Amino acid sequence: MLAGFCAVVRKRLAGIDALAAQSDLLLVDLRGNLGGFGREARLLALALTREPLARTLDLFATGTPGQVKLVEQHNDASCGSIATPRPLLVWTDAGTRSSGEFMATWLWSAGAITIGERTIGAGGGRDADAAGTQLPHSGMRVKYSGNFSVFDNGTRLQSGQTDELALLDLVSQNRFAPSRARPFAIQAVGLAPDVPLPTTASDLLDGGRSGIERAVARLIQSKRLPASVSQR
Numbered sequence: 001m002l003a004g005f006c007a008v009v010r011k012r013l014a015g016i017d018a019l020a021a022q023s024d025l026l027l028v029d030l031r032g033n034l035g036g037f038g039r040e041a042r043l044l045a046l047a048l049t050r051e052p053l054a055r056t057l058d059l060f061a062t063g064t065p066g067q068v069k070l071v072e073q074h075n076d077a078s079c080g081s082i083a084t085p086r087p088l089l090v091w092t093d094a095g096t097r098s099s100g101e102f103m104a105t106w107l108w109s110a111g112a113i114t115i116g117e118r119t120i121g122a123g124g125g126r127d128a129d130a131a132g133t134q135l136p137h138s139g140m141r142v143k144y145s146g147n148f149s150v151f152d153n154g155t156r157l158q159s160g161q162t163d164e165l166a167l168l169d170l171v172s173q174n175r176f177a178p179s180r181a182r183p184f185a186i187q188a189v190g191l192a193p194d195v196p197l198p199t200t201a202s203d204l205l206d207g208g209r210s211g212i213e214r215a216v217a218r219l220i221q222s223k224r225l226p227a228s229v230s231q232r
Contacts, residue, residue, distance in 0.1 A: 005040050006079035009047050013080055016048070020084040024229040027212065028107065029091045031116065035098025039076055045106040046078045050085050054109035054151040054180075056102070057159065059167075068164045070150070070157060087225060088112035089215065091208070092193060097122040102149075105191050109153055109180060113224060114193040115215040121190035152183040195219060 020026060028048065035041070045053055057070040090112045092104050096119040108114050134140070150157060150171060157167075171185040178184045178191060195215050203211045219225040 002039065002043070002076055005043065009043060009079040013047055013082060017083045020082060020086045023086060025087040025089060025216075025225065027089045027091060028103075028112070029208075030096045030100050030104050031091055031093040031208075032095035033097070033100030033103075034095070035100040035102075038099040038102055039074070041099040041103040042073075042106060043076060043079050045103050045110070047081055049088060049107065049110045049112070050081050051110035052153075053106040054153045055155075055157070056106075057150050057152065057157055059148040059150060062161060064161075066164050067161050068167065069161050070159055070167075072159045073149075089212075090114045091116045091197075091212075092119050092191065093117040093199065094120050094190075096120065096191075101186065101191065105151060105178070105186055108178065108191065108194075109151060113195065113219065114191065115195040115212075116193050116197045117199070118192050119186065119190040121186055121188045148185065148187050150183050150185050151178075153180050157183050194224075 016026070026048070042053065042056075056073040058073060060069045060071065062069045088107060088111070090104050090107050092101075092114055093116050096104055101119045101122060104114060104119060150167070156170075167183075170183050173179070173182065176185065176189040178186065195218055197211050197215050199208075200211065216225060216229060220227055220229060
């Protein structure tokens with residue numbers, strides 16, 4: 001399946017590279033993106049940047065009070081990356097969830113600027129091998145998103161057992177704000193945008209063009225984007 005996905009990514013990269021050659025920045029619109037397969041989302045994120053993505057570790061209960069288990073997510077070989085890197089804007093809203101939310105987080109960890117609204121904080125999917133939870137009256141078993149993921153731009157966290165409170169102290173700093181300098185989490189709190197951009201009625205009429213113009217103007221004013229962006 002991944003081999004076929006890589007073939008699609010490489011074909012898309014050709015179009016993205018052609019667009020990047022004529023552009024000052026690239027916009028990744030993840031509004032309303034409900035997600036899909038996380039491994040494919042990570043490969044696509046890798047294709048859009050040459051910067052490393054944050055390592056992602058899933059957290060599980062161990063049965064030992066005060067101890068949790070971290071398991072680093074599998075990293076597949078890259079499908080290729082953009083030939084002409086450009087500043088990345090990632091547009092999110094409350095409908096950005098699951099692997100769409102992870103993709104926004106991975107790109108942000110690699111230096112992309114997020115704009116729009118806070119993501120929903122739904123976290124990743126569910127463990128396909130999990131037995132599920134039995135409902136008390138019907139006896140039916142349900143599966144749900146039972147994992148909690150932690151992102152780490154460095155090597156501070158490793159797979160294995162770790163102290164639960166120490167981990168919580170790390171990721172809860174600054175009210176669970178994401179950080180490129182320490183481990184962080186987005187479960188239940190979402191990924192807050194660098195540039196808040198609430199959707200307006202005009203955005204619904206023009207597909208968001210005026211919103212992008214507002215965001216770019218603010219980024220130029222704060223010198224996070226060069227002034228030349230507005231001249232092309």
